[in-house]
Amino acid sequence: MKAVTCEQYGPPEVLKITTALKPVPKAHEVLIKIKASTANAADCNVRGLTYVPPGLGWLARVMLGFSKPKINIPGSVLAGEVEAVGEAVNTFKPGDQVFWIGPEMGAYAAYACRPEKGALTLKPDNTTFEEAAAVPYGALTALYFLREKAAIQSGQKVLIHGASGGVGVYAVQLAKYFGAEVTGVCSTANVEFVQSLGADRVIDYTKEDFTRRNEKGDIIMDIVVGKTSFTRCKHALTPKGYYLAVAGGLKDMLQMIRTSMGSGKKVVFGGGSESEKKEYLDFLRTLIEAEKLKPIVDKSFPLENIVEAHRYVESGQKRGNITISIGHP
Numbered sequence: 312m313k314a315v316t317c318e319q320y321g322p323p324e325v326l327k328i329t330t331a332l333k334p335v336p337k338a339h340e341v342l343i344k345i346k347a348s349t350a351n352a353a354d355c356n357v358r359g360l361t362y363v364p365p366g367l368g369w370l371a372r373v374m375l376g377f378s379k380p381k382i383n384i385p386g387s388v389l390a391g392e393v394e395a396v397g398e399a400v401n402t403f404k405p406g407d408q409v410f411w412i413g414p415e416m417g418a419y420a421a422y423a424c425r426p427e428k429g430a431l432t433l434k435p436d437n438t439t440f441e442e443a444a445a446v447p448y449g450a451l452t453a454l455y456f457l458r459e460k461a462a463i464q465s466g467q468k469v470l471i472h473g474a475s476g477g478v479g480v481y482a483v484q485l486a487k488y489f490g491a492e493v494t495g496v497c498s499t500a501n502v503e504f505v506q507s508l509g510a511d512r513v514i515d516y517t518k519e520d521f522t523r524r525n526e527k528g529d530i531i532m533d534i535v536v537g538k539t540s541f542t543r544c545k546h547a548l549t550p551k552g553y554y555l556a557v558a559g560g561l562k563d564m565l566q567m568i569r570t571s572m573g574s575g576k577k578v579v580f581g582g583g584s585e586s587e588k589k590e591y592l593d594f595l596r597t598l599i600e601a602e603k604l605k606p607i608v609d610k611s612f613p614l615e616n617i618v619e620a621h622r623y624v625e626s627g628q629k630r631g632n633i634t635i636s637i638g639h640p
């Protein structure tokens with residue numbers, strides 16, 4: 312089968328199109344014919360440690376591979392069709408259209424086997440495979456931080472720093488869905504786009520520093536690496552407000568420990584595989600099918616143009632998500 316491998320850390324060009332053996336499902340596994348994947352910040356980290364937050368380079372190498380990537384075939388998200396199931400699988404059958412996310416990677420290929428019990432579920436009926444693939448990375452992260460960590464409530468004031476990105480486009484939509492009053496922060500070129508996602512107000516970071524506004528919010532979700540901090544945002548939070556350090560580094564990790572001991576403002580750091588649960592994906596599917604949440608795809612690239620796709624992600628020009636289409640002869 313066709314696949315993309317990554318045998319060293321480096322620029323997008325380290326991704327090589329090759330062939331690999333088609334996998335065979337074990338008893339509890341599902342064999343998926345992959346139709347779409349994504350190129351997101353997590354995929355760029357596995358390939359080039361591109362978005363590793365300050366102070367966490369050592370941790371990233373422990374997790375992803377010290378001198379070269381541990382994972383041979385990258386690709387953190389897939390959408391596709393079940394082709395076969397292991398003898399102990401009872402929740403999926405051949406022909407089911409599914410989507411998945413997980414740290415095992417392996418989605419830059421024609422086929423993959425995935426455990427039945429992982430973050431694997433039926434894809435929304437009303438999406439293409441590309442649209443479905445554009446959801447898990449950003450929307451699960453947004454859902455996890457807003458609902459599971461900050462317990463978002465209707466009527467709260469929520470600010471999303473990085474509202475036009477892969478995570479931000481879902482954070483804006485989900486915060487609105489939960490009844491919050493939402494302010495998005497992005498560049499001039501994306502102001503109208505973020506408004507179109509439902510934001511009540513949009514701040515253009517090239518014209519204004521949101522931390523200098525004399526206003527307080529219940530949640531500040533920071534999805535931008537190294538541009539602000541809890542210290543700078545603290546005064547803009549209500550007494551029990553949350554600073555969600557989605558793109559946070561070592562400093563945020565330490566501040567989370569410190570603030571967790573008091574009863575005041577809290578820093579939340581983490582995410583990753585904690586957010587990758589089947590039940591959360593099922594929740595997102597119901598929202599998409601009810602047209603309460605929209606998958607946001609900027610561009611789609613064929614697997615053969617994977618280098619170009621990663622370059623585009625790292626250009627800083629993208630809006631929302633980039634998907635990868637995987638054709639089958």
Ligand SMILES: NC(=O)c1ccc[n+]([C@@H]2O[C@H](COP(=O)([O-])OP(=O)(O)OC[C@H]3O[C@@H](n4cnc5c(N)ncnc54)[C@H](OP(=O)(O)O)[C@@H]3O)[C@@H](O)[C@H]2O)c1
Pocket residue numbers: 351352353362363448452472473474475476477478479496497498499501516534535536538556557558581582583586627628629631
């Ligand atoms: N903790 C977790 O579980 C988790 C999960 C997913 C992602 N992340 C991390 O979150 C980060 C963002 O991911 P993403 O996929 O959303 O990235 P992305 O798609 O590249 O989006 C980046 C966002 O940052 C904004 N931005 C760029 N420069 C800025 C500046 N100078 N000031 C303010 N905003 C600026 C962009 O706005 P414009 O495009 O309008 O400039 C865009 O909204 C990455 O570091 C990623 O590793 C963490």
